[in-house]
Amino acid sequence: MDYNHKKIEQRWQQYWKDNKVYHTEINHDKPKFYVLDMFPYPSGAGLHVGHPLGYIASDIFARYKRLNGFNVLHPMGYDAYGLPAEQYAIQTGQHPEKTTNENIARYRSQLDRIGFCYDWDREIRTCDPEYYHWTQWAFIEMFNHYFDVKEQKAKPIALLEAYFAENGSEGHTAAESKPLKFTAEEWKAMDDKQRSDVLMNYRIAYLGNTMVNWCPKLGTVLANDEVSEGVSIRGGYPVEQKLMYQWCLRVSAYAPRLLDGLDSLDWSDSIKETQRNWIGRSEGAEMQFKVADSDVEMTIFTTRADTVFGVTFMVLAPESKYVDMVTTPDRRQAVADYREEIKHKTERERIADKKVSGVFTGAYAINPLTGKHIPIWVSDYVLAGYGTGVIMAVPAHDSRDYAFARKFDLPVIPLIEGADVSEESFDAKEGKMINSASDKLDLNGLEVKEAIAKTKEFIEKEGLGRVKVNYRLRDAIFSRQRYWGEPFPVYYKDGVPTMLPLEKLPLQLPEIDKYLPTESGEPPLGRADNWQTEDGYPLELNTMPGFAGSSAYYLRYMDPRNHEELVSKEANDYWEQVDLYVGGTEHATGHLIYSRFWNKFLYDLGKVCKDEPYRKLVNQGMIQGRSNFVYRIKDTNTFVSAGLRKEYDTTPIHVDVNIVSNDRLDMEAFRKWRPEYADAEFILENGEYVCGWAVEKMSKSMFNVVNPDDIVERYGADTLRLYEMFLGPVEQSKPWDTNGIDGVNRFIKKLWNLFYKGDKWLVTDEKPSREALKSIHTLIKKVTGDIETFSYNTSVSAFMICVNELSKLDCHSKEVLTPLVVLLAPFAPHVAEELWHALAADGKEDSETAVSTVCDAPWPKWNEEYLKEDTVNMPVSFNGKTRFTLSVAPETTREDIEKLALASPEAAKWIEGKTIRKIIVVPNKIINIVVG
């Protein structure tokens, strides 16, 4: 019986399914372990070989934990809402649900072939009403809560209402969009609409007029993490800034907790750092600047309070509310023109053209420390969304202020001794202060750090401002003008946004005829018939963004069919949180922030028992594609081989990697590939057409996609799994290269040959030799250690070494082969299962019932006794250079090793005529003799 991967893999996949081997239930007799993959968005392209990398790594860990006696939760599902399905629907008129379901079916069949140990009974889909019921529920809870800054906790909005009735706004501690002032009497006098508007200022899920990233091409707003360099991440369309009335989540209120929580997490430093930067805590001060000849007082934020003596002008963001308040009548037109110009620039254009632009408002502010009048300007280099949207400009010590001052010829006052500001600003926070004294405050001679502290103290004491911690993290914009997303459980009762009662959930997504906005510009839901409550109130037309459904999905897996609540207390108390989360770094500032926020909110409500959702996070690297190119000579259908392309004017064209082998093009296949290449001519080198290559993202458009199905078909799932792990460290990005896969496949065959020779069963009950025992125990120790640190590539190597050794020793002893099979089970589960059953049935065919699954076997333990060496070879070095090795018994003392080394005949040669200065002996490691 030869190794037949198709037969084996089919057989055991069926067995696992029939026997529900991977079904998981709460079991209080066992410790739990929760292993989770970031669930995929099922795209139309299907899985390529890069996708399973993380899934294989987590599958190995899940199986390993199970073999070690843990009750392992390892579920899978689909992030099913998303733009591509909707874009496809717009183009083809197909319902996104239909294409999504087709894509899911394809994903599932691809996943099944790789042999994962998922409990599919717990599958979830974000577009399933049973699931988004709880997304809508969480939204209602967020609407009904505010964030108490003092207690750092979400609390019911009713408490805040009671507070307002008692005290008005004075002294409240709720996180707010903007400061509001009203008395208890004023509050009581408000009608429903007015109260609703006021409460929106505090709710965690609120409607707000905010600057949003508007993408005209996609017809929707996008969150900050969905935009990069002024274009949408999906599609790469330009994004502009627009003021819109949108649902938002007060994520910013949780910024301190999101930041502090990072310390307790077992995540990589780099991803924690990325989140820290995204949250962007900065300590500084807020200061008031009075506007001359006016009552207006502007608040600025600065981290460089020490530079206040160098402020020579102020700058407002074009969108700042202060612009209208301060602009003098004669400057109105100029300012209006400038703002108009900025508005029509997209974010991308703003970034692209680095030209300094701005306009003078005609107004002057008064420097609170020097009393000097300084001009107030407007410029787009100041962002409305950060700090207060107003800055005090210190051109000598900020490069942007410097560029602005030079352009508009504003004064530059250096504040640090020795700083040369004739060519550029001096931005470093170091040096001694100069030019910084008034009758009230003298900073001269202080170090920058001391000056910052002293200034802060001074302005607090004098009431000029206050110490303030600012965060870059913005509230999440939660409305999307799309169809394929969760509907909001919201209706408008006489214009007042109102939540549906919980018993009306889930509010199901309605059917519509077309997936475009309405003629009047409303979102697609405006096309739905009868999209209103029973009482005839209109329902919200926006839908929720992609991150809504993925923010709490890990909780739902704990209790996926619960109709009463998101997750039962029992299930949550048992499974607690994700112990190991595996996924890509691209979610660092999106999903992983929102999910932590969402979890912390539910924690505040007492719905979940852990403050953080994901205890340990492993980021698998991306598998890149290796693309091939052909070079077409311009305006011809002639292609020139890569080595000769410099002699012609050519255009590189991607060519399907499946018709290229070892960078040599199959020219016949190329002619058949596309009709336009049917009569292609080639200029060859040495009779071959050599393609160029590059490492790029694996994608259809680059023609470099390798489908795991093809690998499974040819080599088997076990080979695919082992090979993906063997490619290199899980966390590292690397290009896919099928070249080495034969080595892994050979290993499995060699392993198989330890058990079978043809049809003959080779396994015996003989006592294994000491070498064989040493080999297997070395492997047990190595693999056990490697799995804990995700060093799967070296584990696979260790398997190869062990199997090679056992082959050479001609060892077929059950005592050795049994632990070998169990060790292999996480990596190559199909062949391990086959051999496990064969071992139990002594190689007979009807082995299925002989023993239970290998998944429940006990993980082998190594015995140090077998690892001991009879003698240890120690390298002997002279002045750090190794000259020979010395065999000593393992327990030899330092002194004896030293004596043996000096007495050995080889040593004499190196010592001769020199004096020994020093001898370093590290037992079992090295002997270094310093001579001179």
Next chain:
RNA sequence: GGCCGAAUGGUGGAAUGGUAGACACGAAGGACUUAAAAUCCUUUGGCCAUUGCGGCUGUGUGGGUUCGAGUCCCACUUCGGCUACCA
């Protein structure tokens, strides 16, 4: 501009401060075979010697710490990733 990470043979990659290059691919040579595939054996960082069993050199560059550095420290170069008028 800021932050993070990386740099080791023809290639992917191994090396708790202790014999650098494990393991695998590729390549070369050989065995078996009519032949091929498959399998097995040998060699494989570079240079020199290979009728002497060896020598020299070597982990991006330059310095440092150490008996000893791919590994630790400082500076630099290059390449990746993330992020960005964040005051």
